[in-house]
Amino acid sequence: SGGINAEYGGISAGWKDKRSSLNLPTSPSACNYIMTSPLLLLVALVSTAFASNVVDLTAANFDEVVNGDKNVFVEFFAPWCGHCKALAPEYEITADAYVREDNVVIAKVDCTVEKDIASRFGVTGYPTLKFFKKGTTEPEAYSGGRTADDIVKFVNRESGARGFIKKAPSAVLQLDNSNFDSVALDETKDVLVEFYAPWCGHCKRLTPIYEEVGKTYRADKNCVVAKVDADGEKELGGRYGVTGFPTIKFFPKDNKAGEAYNGGRTAEDFIRFLNERCGLNRVEGGGMSDAAGRLEVLDALAEKFMAASDKAVVAEEAMAVTKDMDKTAQYYYKVMKKVVEKGDDFIQTETERISRMLAGSMSDEKRDQFTIRRNILGAFSLSADSHTEL
Numbered sequence: 001s002g003g004i005n006a007e008y009g010g011i012s013a014g015w016k017d018k019r020s021s022l023n024l025p026t027s028p029s030a031c032n033y034i035m036t037s038p039l040l041l042l043v044a045l046v047s048t049a050f051a052s053n054v055v056d057l058t059a060a061n062f063d064e065v066v067n068g069d070k071n072v073f074v075e076f077f078a079p080w081c082g083h084c085k086a087l088a089p090e091y092e093i094t095a096d097a098y099v100r101e102d103n104v105v106i107a108k109v110d111c112t113v114e115k116d117i118a119s120r121f122g123v124t125g126y127p128t129l130k131f132f133k134k135g136t137t138e139p140e141a142y143s144g145g146r147t148a149d150d151i152v153k154f155v156n157r158e159s160g161a162r163g164f165i166k167k168a169p170s171a172v173l174q175l176d177n178s179n180f181d182s183v184a185l186d187e188t189k190d191v192l193v194e195f196y197a198p199w200c201g202h203c204k205r206l207t208p209i210y211e212e213v214g215k216t217y218r219a220d221k222n223c224v225v226a227k228v229d230a231d232g233e234k235e236l237g238g239r240y241g242v243t244g245f246p247t248i249k250f251f252p253k254d255n256k257a258g259e260a261y262n263g264g265r266t267a268e269d270f271i272r273f274l275n276e277r278c279g280l281n282r283v284e285g286g287g288m289s290d291a292a293g294r295l296e297v298l299d300a301l302a303e304k305f306m307a308a309s310d311k312a313v314v315a316e317e318a319m320a321v322t323k324d325m326d327k328t329a330q331y332y333y334k335v336m337k338k339v340v341e342k343g344d345d346f347i348q349t350e351t352e353r354i355s356r357m358l359a360g361s362m363s364d365e366k367r368d369q370f371t372i373r374r375n376i377l378g379a380f381s382l383s384a385d386s387h388t389e390l
Contacts, residue, residue: 010243052096055107062117065105071159072132073151075108076118081126086201087237090192093148094155095161103134104161133158147198150170171214173226176233181203183224184251184258191224191251192270197231200245206265213270216282219364220251223278232349252277286364292373294379298322298332302379305336331376351377 005068057065066072077084095106112116121130121139130139144150146270175183175193184191194210196203214225228303230237240249240258248261263269267284281292303312315336322329338346344360352375
């Protein structure tokens, strides 16, 4: 129980401090009752874990919170409003950015309930956003962007606070005027670029899909998944004729003027396109397909090798064929050499060894290398199986 209580205290600490600093009512007796019931304690833990840092303002506490002592950013909303629902997750992120800032409050008013407050501040549409700067109770209308980034930049500028948004690192490369040419126009790279706008609904819906595509190709230095905020980088958007969002263009190694991407917008669609154009065999998430590393001409040699009575002769042939090829192709010869030395069982034992290694932790580069080796071993394994059946 000590662990649960510690976790409970840790989860609720920021929320409790914020409520105390605002002099919002608490209920010790209710808390004491909850702590005596394991079921209610669990409910409390779950509720607190998802507690919002957005402060709900009502007729009972509005003037106490918005009294000039703090900078207060307020959303006047209606629960049924579509635009308010779209703003909600961004507004939560905004509130989280100020959880440790004593002089900033991110709050909201449900105007369908608090009609007098809505009327007092002339609210006629939803959402209406207003900023009450410290030192005054007269609001300033906010008409900027509605992403968390936009609101945080505004509040930081007006309040002098240092709110910041915690962002998970993206697998999609962010391009701007300073690095676009060095990446997208690099003739050693194939580059897929999404030109987006932060406020664009279609772009927001595409984001998790495009992020998955970025993860799929994160280990490929010459097959790049990138994006440009074309609303902020208007010169880049204008250069490539971007008039709507999102606009997706492909900059292959042999055409740096760029090509319009008109394919589907599922992760599967993007991956199929990039595999074809980049000459890769990726599967969603970053792994490699069973075809990665395999070459038909060498698969044929593997089949010939496993059927041969004198395997050493075929191995010599493979050495001659692969001597000027890359290391992946030369692995076919290495497998043959090992089979000549250790027997046909090497194929199975080595496949099992590599599979155990792949089940563990390793870098993306190493995982690709071992997946390719296992795939090539599969060419010998299939050949052996087919001849056994005959």
